[in-house]
Amino acid sequence: xxxxxxxxxxxxxxxxxxxxxxxxxxxxxxxxxxxxxxxxxxxxxxxxxxxxxxxxxxxxxxxxxxxxxxxxxxxxxxxxxxxxxxxxxxxxxxxxxxxxxxxxxxxxxxxxxxxxxxxxxxxxxxxxxxxxxxxxxxxxxxxxxxxxxxxxxxxxxxxxxxxxx
Amino acid sequence: xxxxxxxxxxxxxxxxxxxxxxxxxxxxxxxxxxxxxxxxxxxxxxxxxxxxxxxxxxxxxxxxxxxxxxxxxxxxxxxxxxxxxxxxxxxxxxxxxxxxxxxxxxxxxxxxxxxxxxxxxxxxxxxxxxxxxxxxxxxxxxxxxxxxxxxxxxxxxxxxxxxxxxxxxxxxxxxxxxxxxxxxxxxxxxxxxxxxxxxxxxxxxxxxxxxxxxxxxxxxxxxxxxxxxxxxxxxxxxxxxxxxxxxxxxxxxxxxxxxxxxxxx
Numbered sequence: 001x002x003x004x005x006x007x008x009x010x011x012x013x014x015x016x017x018x019x020x021x022x023x024x025x026x027x028x029x030x031x032x033x034x035x036x037x038x039x040x041x042x043x044x045x046x047x048x049x050x051x052x053x054x055x056x057x058x059x060x061x062x063x064x065x066x067x068x069x070x071x072x073x074x075x076x077x078x079x080x081x082x083x084x085x086x087x088x089x090x091x092x093x094x095x096x097x098x099x100x101x102x103x104x105x106x107x108x109x110x111x112x113x114x115x116x117x118x119x120x121x122x123x124x125x126x127x128x129x130x131x132x133x134x135x136x137x138x139x140x141x142x143x144x145x146x147x148x149x150x151x152x153x154x155x156x157x158x159x160x161x162x163x164x165x
Numbered sequence: 166x167x168x169x170x171x172x173x174x175x176x177x178x179x180x181x182x183x184x185x186x187x188x189x190x191x192x193x194x195x196x197x198x199x200x201x202x203x204x205x206x207x208x209x210x211x212x213x214x215x216x217x218x219x220x221x222x223x224x225x226x227x228x229x230x231x232x233x234x235x236x237x238x239x240x241x242x243x244x245x246x247x248x249x250x251x252x253x254x255x256x257x258x259x260x261x262x263x264x265x266x267x268x269x270x271x272x273x274x275x276x277x278x279x280x281x282x283x284x285x286x287x288x289x290x291x292x293x294x295x296x297x298x299x300x301x302x303x304x305x306x307x308x309x310x311x312x313x314x315x316x317x318x319x320x321x322x323x324x325x326x327x328x329x330x331x332x333x334x335x336x337x338x339x340x341x342x343x344x345x346x347x348x349x350x351x352x353x354x355x356x357x358x359x360x361x362x363x364x365x366x367x368x369x370x371x372x373x374x375x376x377x378x379x380x381x382x383x384x385x386x387x388x389x390x391x392x393x394x395x396x397x398x399x400x401x402x403x404x405x406x407x408x409x410x411x412x413x414x415x416x417x418x419x420x421x422x423x424x425x426x427x428x429x430x
Contacts, residue, residue, distance in 0.1 A: 052308055053220025082224065083303035085310065140318055141210035145217065145311075149206065165310055 006038045013071060014045070017063050020056045021144050022162075024102040027060060031090025034081065042075040043068055048086045050165070051145040088164045100128050105150065105161040125161050127152035135159075171236060173364065177298065178232045179260065179357040180367055182250065183403060184301075185225030186261035189251055190411070191282060192218030193418050197269050207272075210318060214279065217311040224304045226250045252422035256405075256412045260355075263402040264347040266411040273326055273336040278344055280319035284380050285351045285373060287312045292368035301366065320384045327388025338390060345393045350400040352377060 014033055015026045027033050027047070035046040045064050049057050061078040068076045088107035096106035105128045124133045132154040140163070142149040148163040195215035202208025226247035233245040243249070264282060269275050290312060293305035326333040352374040354362070361367035385392050401407065421428055 049220075049307075051217060051220060051311060052224055052304075053216035053218070055216075081303075082307045083299070085303075085307040139206040139210055140314055141206075141213040143209070145213055149209075 007036050010036045010038065010043060010045070010068065010073075013067060014064065017060065017067060020059045020063075022099070022102075022104065022146075024098045024104075025091075025095050027064070029092050029095025029098060031088075031092065031095075032060075032086060041073055042077075043073045044077045044079055046079050046081055048081050048084075050086050054145055086165070088162065091162075099162055103128050103159060104147070105159060107162045107164040110164045123164075125150055127155060127157065128159055129157045130155040173360075174232055174236050176357040176360045177366065178229055178236070179355075180361055181225050181229040181232065181301070183260040183355070183357070185222045185229060185250070186259045187265055187282075187286075188218045188225065189222035190259070190261045190414065191265040191279075192216070192222060193414060194265065194267075194269050195275070195279070198275065203272055211275070214315050214318070217308075217315070221304065221308045221311070222251070223247055224307070228300050228304070248422065252419045256407050256415055258405065259407065259411060259415075260403050260405055261411075262347070262350045263399055263408060264344065264351060266402065266408060266414060267344070267347065268410055270340065270343070271336060272322075273333070273340040274343065276319050276322035276326065277337065277340045279315065280323050280384065281344065281348050281351065281381070283312055283315035283319055285377050287316050288373040288376050289368045289370070292373065296368070297365040316380075320380075323384055324388045327385070327390045334389065337388065341385075341390060341393065345395075346397045346399045348381075349396075349398045350402060353400065353403075355403040 011028065011033070014036075015028045017027045019025045019027065019030055030050065032047050032050060033045065034048050037044040037046070045068075047057075047060065047064070057080065061080070064078050065076045087110055089110055091107060099106040105125050108123055108125065125135050125137075126133050127135050127150075130152060132152055134153045135150050136153060138149040138151050138158065140148050142160050142163075146162055146165065147160040149158065150161045151158045192215045195211050195218065198208060199212045199215070200208065202211055229250060230245040230247055237244075264278060267274075267278065270278075287309065290305040290309040294302050294309065296302040296305065323337065326337045328334070352370040354367075354370045358367045358370065362369050382392050402411075
């Protein structure tokens with residue numbers, strides 16, 4: 001009973017740890033916190049990277065440690081695991097809403113990420129500004145590894161799309 | 166028995182380093198475009214691909230360091246780390262394929278090389294996901310999703326240039342003539358791969374070759390380029406025999422750690 005409460009407490013604390021590149025999302029929203037193991041006052045937080053080269057992971061580990069130490073946990077370790085591989089399907093609905101309000105189109109449900117078909121039919125991505133689905137892909141690679149660049153054909157605004165992965 | 170285990174760990178280390186070196190060296194090459202891409206969106210794209218590759222290399226180097234330290238026990242004063250493996254080994258210690266160390270050339274060379282490589286990495290990782298080595302399988306499972314994006318991006322560029330203007334077609338034809346002899350090495354098993362294959366650990370390049378070549382034919386045809394028939398082959402990288410381009414690349418990449426050992430951000 002105590003264990004469960006403790007774990008819940010830690011998970012709710014982790015909602016304060018932002019993704020440094022998309023600060024509107026917490027590590028919980030992102031779905032990268034896979035488990036919390038609590039043993040008396042010792043905590044192990046298991047996280048998984050979004051992309052292999054994501055430069056935010058080191059900062060995220062450090063912020064998790066600092067926050068839990070500040071809240072009185074004596075020994076905190078953050079362990080990174082690769083399997084199962086992270087997918088945007090693990091992003092919470094609250095996270096998707098926050099992204100949209102922030103001006104980034106949230107990821108669509110994953111379809112065929114590992115398909116290498118060319119000039120594939122583009123996904124219908126909704127413009128976070130005017131809500132139109134009449135948008136086009138500018139580039140599969142955007143300002144960070146996790147985003148693609150789109151433009152709205154109706155309101156003409158360019159926007160980031162958190163691409164499904 | 167111990168000797169057997171050591172021998173097989175040695176092969177696993179060689180294989181892991183080979184996979185790491187391929188990703189690191191191409192990542193470094195691609196990063197040469199950062200700030201110099203033909204247009205902003207493509208500068209960002211090639212830099213993102215470089216970042217993915219360096220990230221994959223880190224995962225492989227970290228695993229290789231664990232294996233090396235396990236086999237050496239307390240024998241080493243300084244344990245191996247991902248940084249020591251990337252920044253303190255010499256050119257003959259690297260076992261990347263020659264293809265990835267060639268200069269970045271023009272945009273045609275860059276996208277065509279990326280296509281040959283990513284297309285190979287895609288089928289290789291897809292097999293490696295089933296490896297009996299849990300960590301290699303995990304890295305492959307993670308990376309294959311990234312590589313799928315690289316294949317699509319590079320293949321579309323190959324088609325765009327080949328089936329583009331007279332000049333872009335001409336440049337891509339030149340790039341093809343230049344790079345083709347280096348492609349065979351990608352799908353040729355090295356001795357450590359053959360050994361690990363029997364244990365269900367390595368992916369089999371002989372099996373990768375078929376879908377890889379099929380895809381090349383499909384893309385080159387769409388790019389209105391003939392698939393080269395000639396069989397001139399340059400190899401040696403997987404055995405540590407490199408072109409001078411690698412030494413020059415390492416000189417720049419390793420400069421800081423060599424000059425100020427242990428320097429950190």
